[in-house]
Amino acid sequence: MSVNYKVEWPMNLHAPAGSLEAKQAAVDNGLDVPDPSRYSSADYMKTEWEQLWPRVWLLAGVTPDLPESGDYHVFEIGHEEILLVRQDDASIKAFYNVCPHRGNRISLNDRGSVGKFTCAFHGWQFACDGTLLKITDEDTFDPRLIAHRPSLSEVRCDIIGGLIFVNMDGKAPPLREWIGLPPGYIENYEIDKMNVVRHVRSEWRANWKTGIDAFYETYHLPFIHPQTQGVMEDFSQYDLYPNGFSRMIVPIGVKSHRVGDQISVDPYQQFMMQEAGIDPTKFSGTAREVRVAIQQAKRSRGKRFGLEYYDKLTDAQLTDSWATGYFPNVQIGMHPEGVFIMRFLPHATDPERFYYDNMTMFRYVEDPGYTVPGWMGLPAGMDVTGATRPEIERVPVDVRPNLGEVLDQDVELVAAVQRGSKSRGFRGPLWSDQEQRVRHFHRELDRYINREK
Numbered sequence: 181m182s183v184n185y186k187v188e189w190p191m192n193l194h195a196p197a198g199s200l201e202a203k204q205a206a207v208d209n210g211l212d213v214p215d216p217s218r219y220s221s222a223d224y225m226k227t228e229w230e231q232l233w234p235r236v237w238l239l240a241g242v243t244p245d246l247p248e249s250g251d252y253h254v255f256e257i258g259h260e261e262i263l264l265v266r267q268d269d270a271s272i273k274a275f276y277n278v279c280p281h282r283g284n285r286i287s288l289n290d291r292g293s294v295g296k297f298t299c300a301f302h303g304w305q306f307a308c309d310g311t312l313l314k315i316t317d318e319d320t321f322d323p324r325l326i327a328h329r330p331s332l333s334e335v336r337c338d339i340i341g342g343l344i345f346v347n348m349d350g351k352a353p354p355l356r357e358w359i360g361l362p363p364g365y366i367e368n369y370e371i372d373k374m375n376v377v378r379h380v381r382s383e384w385r386a387n388w389k390t391g392i393d394a395f396y397e398t399y400h401l402p403f404i405h406p407q408t409q410g411v412m413e414d415f416s417q418y419d420l421y422p423n424g425f426s427r428m429i430v431p432i433g434v435k436s437h438r439v440g441d442q443i444s445v446d447p448y449q450q451f452m453m454q455e456a457g458i459d460p461t462k463f464s465g466t467a468r469e470v471r472v473a474i475q476q477a478k479r480s481r482g483k484r485f486g487l488e489y490y491d492k493l494t495d496a497q498l499t500d501s502w503a504t505g506y507f508p509n510v511q512i513g514m515h516p517e518g519v520f521i522m523r524f525l526p527h528a529t530d531p532e533r534f535y536y537d538n539m540t541m542f543r544y545v546e547d548p549g550y551t552v553p554g555w556m557g558l559p560a561g562m563d564v565t566g567a568t569r570p571e572i573e574r575v576p577v578d579v580r581p582n583l584g585e586v587l588d589q590d591v592e593l594v595a596a597v598q599r600g601s602k603s604r605g606f607r608g609p610l611w612s613d614q615e616q617r618v619r620h621f622h623r624e625l626d627r628y629i630n631r632e633k
């Protein structure tokens with residue numbers, strides 16, 4: 181592979197300090213090499229269930245999934261299920277999905293819309309705000325047993341920019357303080373005005389952290405995903421934020437600096453130009469100039485369609501992916517047309533399984549000239565208008581999730597890394613600067629596991 185280091189890095193190194201795209205100050209996370217047993221040990225998993233999952237804010241859903249009062253959906257993590265319910269005053273409340281009578285699940289569906297919740301076991305009823313409405317044959321209960329009027333058990337819940345978070349033990353700092361990202365960072369994309377157009381939950385043969393690690397760097401792109409070289413820079417801008425949060429800016433629309441020919445336009449670059457409304461046969465620039473041409477085309481298209489939120493996004497944001505890590509288990513690929521939410525959900529009992537949960541969200545614009553971008557990899561014929569919320573496609577382990585070529589390559593990679601992590605010959609991961617987000621994530625995880633937080 182020839183390496184062409186003379187190519188100018190496409191990132192905005194002169195972004196004003198304090199701006200959202202500015203390179204963040206370095207963080208010294210040391211050089212510790214963690215014991216690889218964290219990727220497979222049942223004890224470590226048990227500690228995570230005690231010290232991590234209940235204590236962090238978890239991304240449980242998105243507001244466009246609950247448009248009307250009485251709309252609800254269920255967030256599952258391990259043994260827990262949490263109901264998110266839109267209230268009459270438009271706020272959202274969260275409850276454990278469990279009946280206080282005998283512990284039946286209140287909702288047996290992923291989602292729905294109700295005037296009140298009725299438990300299927302003995303018919304107890306609860307209002308959408310969780311209060312007890314009716315106990316069947318109440319006079320057969322000793323009044324002392326039900327004097328507290330058992331209601332649904334509430335979970336702390338808060339929202340930023342359309343993203344709904346819950347905190348199970350209720351002791352975390354307020355969400356705005358806890359989210360390590362500056363104000364505007366999330367909100368500028370207006371996720372609350374996008375719709376989930378595809379939701380796939382596939383089960384992978386790996387620890388959830390093996391999954392995270394693989395998605396937190398683009399260092400592996402030339403080797404695992406060589407087909408991205410014609411349209412994506414793999415030498416990303418990596419930024420670390422407080423509380424384990426991080427970002428990588430992945431420039432899209434450019435060839436990797438490792439490609440010798442920076443003149444001729446790659447077929448996938450042509451495809452991207454077409455998507456942005458540029459006729460590639462009339463484009464006379466070089467491969468290096470495609471990204472800026474796409475940015476300009478998108479800028480004017482945003483104005484044409486009255487998409488005012490584009491004004492809050494920089495030119496670079498119009499083409500690039502701001503892949504943003506929300507500690508502990510979420511990465512969101514943020515783009516102006518939509519976002520790709522990946523949640524790495526731990527398996528309830530097996531430390532060597534996780535669920536790769538993807539929600540593809542799209543901002544629908546009613547115009548044939550504004551189409552779903554190719555990076556979303558949506559199968560043909562899907563409804564992208566937001567009129568129907570797709571069901572979760574649950575993909576069992578060892579079945580290809582059909583998420584596109586790149587993610588299929590990751591499924592195999594991640595399983596192989598998981599197997600290798602248990603070898604007696606492996607002493608633990610050695611992380612470079614290009615893997616600084618991985619180190620930052622594990623360092624924060626250590627703080628929870630060691631009760632420093």
Ligand code: FES
Nearest residue numbers: 279281282299302
């Ligand atoms: S368990 Fe819900 S009414 Fe009995």
Ligand SMILES: [Fe+2]
Nearest residue numbers: 394404405590
């Ligand atoms: Fe990958």
